[in-house]
Amino acid sequence: MPEEIVGQKITLKLLESKYFDEYHGMFSSTVRIILGLPETATLEETRDFLSKTVEALNNGENSKYKAFYCVFDNLDGKLIGALDIREPGCKDGQLGTWINENYWGSGRYQEVLNLGLKAYFRSNDIDTINAYVRVANIRSLKAHQKYGFEIVGELEVNCNDCYEIVITRDKVLN
Numbered sequence: 001m002p003e004e005i006v007g008q009k010i011t012l013k014l015l016e017s018k019y020f021d022e023y024h025g026m027f028s029s030t031v032r033i034i035l036g037l038p039e040t041a042t043l044e045e046t047r048d049f050l051s052k053t054v055e056a057l058n059n060g061e062n063s064k065y066k067a068f069y070c071v072f073d074n075l076d077g078k079l080i081g082a083l084d085i086r087e088p089g090c091k092d093g094q095l096g097t098w099i100n101e102n103y104w105g106s107g108r109y110q111e112v113l114n115l116g117l118k119a120y121f122r123s124n125d126i127d128t129i130n131a132y133v134r135v136a137n138i139r140s141l142k143a144h145q146k147y148g149f150e151i152v153g154e155l156e157v158n159c160n161d162c163y164e165i166v167i168t169r170d171k172v173l174n
């Protein structure tokens, strides 16, 4: 996967330790609650989680993470979200994303998906990618359906009712 992917509205950059503190600042309570995480975390907890993630990424074949990008806004240069892609069969689904609420509904997320998924399918011999979206998370469901994901099932993930949504290589690359 490329180190950096530059789009019109946003730029994806692979996770590095120099982004940890900014990540912490933008990973807001609003986003954390929607994702089912505790409302707040300390800076130390965020740094610890991200350090372990970088370690896992460096672990190559043995890592559940295939890619972990931070999302930067091209206008103000700030870190505004993240997109990570995990191995097929991962218990939490393959795609994980968030965007700080101040940047929702601006077309940025559609570009995040487009750049991230195109790069992923170009670098991996794989036909589909899935995600689990909580049934209550209507905004996320609509955002992914707008991009082209389809609901293929409903299941319980970590005690929450979720849709499994999937997108194909052909849809992303054509």
Ligand SMILES: CC(C)(COP(=O)(O)OP(=O)(O)OC[C@H]1O[C@@H](n2cnc3c(N)ncnc32)[C@H](O)[C@@H]1OP(=O)(O)O)[C@@H](O)C(=O)NCCC(=O)NCCS
Residues within 6 Å of the ligand: 030, 031, 034, 035, 096, 097, 098, 099, 100, 103, 104, 105, 106, 107, 108, 109, 110, 131, 132, 133, 134, 137, 138, 139, 140, 142, 143, 144, 146
């Ligand atoms: C999911 C997320 C990345 C989407 O980013 P976004 O900028 O909000 O997405 P978009 O603007 O592209 O799409 C959202 C769509 O949901 C629609 N929507 C929002 N609330 C809605 C509601 N209550 N009912 C129906 N549609 C709704 C919006 O109108 C928009 O569709 P439109 O552009 O056709 O009008 C962002 O909301 C987020 O980070 N949420 C918290 C973390 C999260 O849920 N991550 C994903 C886990 S599966």
